[in-house]
Amino acid sequence: MILEIENLELYYGDAQALDRVSFAVEEGELIAIVGANGAGKSSLIHTIAGIVTPRSGRIRFRGTDITGQPTHITCNLGIGQVAEGRQIFPSLTVMENLEMGALLPRARGKMRESIAQVFELFPRLAERKSQIAGTMSGGEQQMLAIGRCLMGRPELIMFDEPSLGLAPALVQELFKTIRALNRRGLTIILVEQNVAVSLKLASHAYVLENGRIVMSGSGPELLNDDRIRNAYLGI
Amino acid sequence: MIGRLVEGTPRRGLVLLAVLLMAFLAAPLVANDYMLTVLILILYFSYTGQAWNIMMGFAGQLSLGHALYVGLGGYAAAALYFHFGIGPWLSLPLAVAVAAAAGAILGFLAFRFGVAGVYFAILTIAFAEFARVGFDHFTWVGGSAGLFLPVANYTRNDLWTLRGNPTMFYYVILAMTVAAFVLCHLLLRSRAGYCWQAIREDEEAARALGINTFRYKMYAVVLSAGMTAFAGVFFAFYYNNLFPEQVFSISRSIELILGPIIGGVGTLVGPIIGAFLITGLAESLREVMHALGVDVPGLKQVFYGLCLLAVVMFLPDGIWPPLSRALGLDRDSSRGQGT
Numbered sequence: 352m353i354l355e356i357e358n359l360e361l362y363y364g365d366a367q368a369l370d371r372v373s374f375a376v377e378e379g380e381l382i383a384i385v386g387a388n389g390a391g392k393s394s395l396i397h398t399i400a401g402i403v404t405p406r407s408g409r410i411r412f413r414g415t416d417i418t419g420q421p422t423h424i425t426c427n428l429g430i431g432q433v434a435e436g437r438q439i440f441p442s443l444t445v446m447e448n449l450e451m452g453a454l455l456p457r458a459r460g461k462m463r464e465s466i467a468q469v470f471e472l473f474p475r476l477a478e479r480k481s482q483i484a485g486t487m488s489g490g491e492q493q494m495l496a497i498g499r500c501l502m503g504r505p506e507l508i509m510f511d512e513p514s515l516g517l518a519p520a521l522v523q524e525l526f527k528t529i530r531a532l533n534r535r536g537l538t539i540i541l542v543e544q545n546v547a548v549s550l551k552l553a554s555h556a557y558v559l560e561n562g563r564i565v566m567s568g569s570g571p572e573l574l575n576d577d578r579i580r581n582a583y584l585g586i
Numbered sequence: 587m588i589g590r591l592v593e594g595t596p597r598r599g600l601v602l603l604a605v606l607l608m609a610f611l612a613a614p615l616v617a618n619d620y621m622l623t624v625l626i627l628i629l630y631f632s633y634t635g636q637a638w639n640i641m642m643g644f645a646g647q648l649s650l651g652h653a654l655y656v657g658l659g660g661y662a663a664a665a666l667y668f669h670f671g672i673g674p675w676l677s678l679p680l681a682v683a684v685a686a687a688a689g690a691i692l693g694f695l696a697f698r699f700g701v702a703g704v705y706f707a708i709l710t711i712a713f714a715e716f717a718r719v720g721f722d723h724f725t726w727v728g729g730s731a732g733l734f735l736p737v738a739n740y741t742r743n744d745l746w747t748l749r750g751n752p753t754m755f756y757y758v759i760l761a762m763t764v765a766a767f768v769l770c771h772l773l774l775r776s777r778a779g780y781c782w783q784a785i786r787e788d789e790e791a792a793r794a795l796g797i798n799t800f801r802y803k804m805y806a807v808v809l810s811a812g813m814t815a816f817a818g819v820f821f822a823f824y825y826n827n828l829f830p831e832q833v834f835s836i837s838r839s840i841e842l843i844l845g846p847i848i849g850g851v852g853t854l855v856g857p858i859i860g861a862f863l864i865t866g867l868a869e870s871l872r873e874v875m876h877a878l879g880v881d882v883p884g885l886k887q888v889f890y891g892l893c894l895l896a897v898v899m900f901l902p903d904g905i906w907p908p909l910s911r912a913l914g915l916d917r918d919s920s921r922g923q924g925t
Contacts (some may be wrong), residue, residue, distance in 0.1 A: 422796050425796070434790070438788050440783070441787065441788075442787060450780065451784045
């Protein structure tokens with residue numbers, strides 16, 4: 352078990368964002384968390400990463416309790432995230448962006464190796480390495496965001512709405528990349544509004560509503576569930 | 587060491603730097619005392635601009651109260667000299683420590699409790715104002731009547747107690763400016779420099795990458811404050827008098843950041859070019875006005891305002907980024923294939 356989450360509760364002031372959320376992720380799995388806007392998907396990722404602190408509950412990564420640990424601890428244990436809206440460093444070059452992904456103690460010594468791997472995965476980034484990141488297209492920026500995350504040598508990657516604002520052709524490309532990363536042995540948590548595609552990809556999926564997990568199952572199971580089809584797929 | 591220093595800098599950039607350094611070293615041979623005092627002022631603002639730039643240009647934390655650190659450093663060293671006869675070089679570590687501690691308190695309060703952006707800038711002003719009012723009533727260092735250092739006769743230079751003629755002060759501030767330039771150059775390529783730039787670009791993304799943003803912002807404030815305090819020590823021994831109303835006033839803080847803003851925030855050369863332009867032009871303007879027999883109070887401030895307006899409107903990145911591109915010294919062409 353790479354990640355175990357137990358009864359997680361998160362509040363922003365008085366507003367409850369997560370309500371007794373529990374689930375577990377197996378090593379090498381690709382799980383999807385789907386739900387509408389404001390269901391608590393991003394909050395869940397932020398809580399696991401340590402950007403926000405839960406009021407109660409437990410998060411364990413490979414058996415170690417990481418509840419409330421800041422990101423510089425969690426990242427260094429091997430939890431990476433590709434944040435919503437890409438969040439690349441716009442006025443720095445592609446190369447500098449990548450180098451900044453490798454500032455963690457766990458990744459520092461392997462910088463050259465990591466860069467070679469990222470360039471192999473995204474040859475486009477190698478071509479653009481001296482370009483100022485903010486001047487690249489949305490798709491290229493998304494590649495850079497993923498590449499920068501990989502520079503930290505994560506074992507678990509959490510993607511927060513990676514398809515947001517990408518052209519449909521690029522979305523296909525993106526999901527292929529995510530699947531390829533998963534096949535290389537990375538455990539992946541995928542948070543998406545693009546329910547159909549993420550359920551096809553996922554070995555296991557959870558549906559969040561109002562901060563609560565209301566449904567879970569394997570990807571195909573949920574895809575064929577009438578409630579999901581009605582609420583999220585509009586069929 | 588030298589190899590690491592020059593790595594990634596284009597050859598003509600190095601030549602230009604060497605020529606500039608030679609010119610600065612030789613300046614006292616040709617400059618008269620007046621020109622020398624102007625050059626001292628320029629270098630003083632280059633140095634303080636460089637120190638401020640660590641916080642704003644590298645780490646993205648806007649300080650509008652850097653006069654606080656100049657004042658604390660100056661007062662600490664001057665008080666020790668005045669009361670106990672302790673020379674500036676001995677009191678320098680203490681002066682730096684006092685200012686760094688003030689920076690650490692400010693930084694801790696701000697970063698621990700999420701004070702950011704404009705509110706952070708206001709907090710820095712508040713600290714400087716607090717010090718100004720406090721020192722007005724701090725009678726051990728003269729209160730509002732000011733602290734005066736015994737003025738030595740300028741017949742001989744004493745580097746040890748910083749008593750001497752402008753030439754000596756000129757070389758001291760030149761050495762400080764060169765050291766600050768080299769330090770900032772090394773910092774930018776260090777791990778801390780990378781963390782700062784990540785925070786400046788997008789703090790949330792930096793945190794998502796596992797950068798301890800609190801710690802690195804603290805480093806920036808403490809280092810910037812400590813470096814600025816050194817300028818304060820110089821200031822105290824160069825001018826021989828300190829008044830809270832002047833030293834800690836907000837206009838001092840603003841004066842100090844004009845250079846880097848006009849030259850180019852976050853660049854290494856920007857603070858120097860900015861200081862050169864703003865101080866050089868302001869002094870020339872004063873000379874011209876003097877020669878014409880025009881005496882308008884506040885002309886310098888109006889001039890500063892106009893300079894700032896022109897830069898913000900026409901060169902929002904400052905003078906250095908477009909200038910370096912024109913000279914072929916910008917980082918794209920300096921990077922080459924190897925990196």
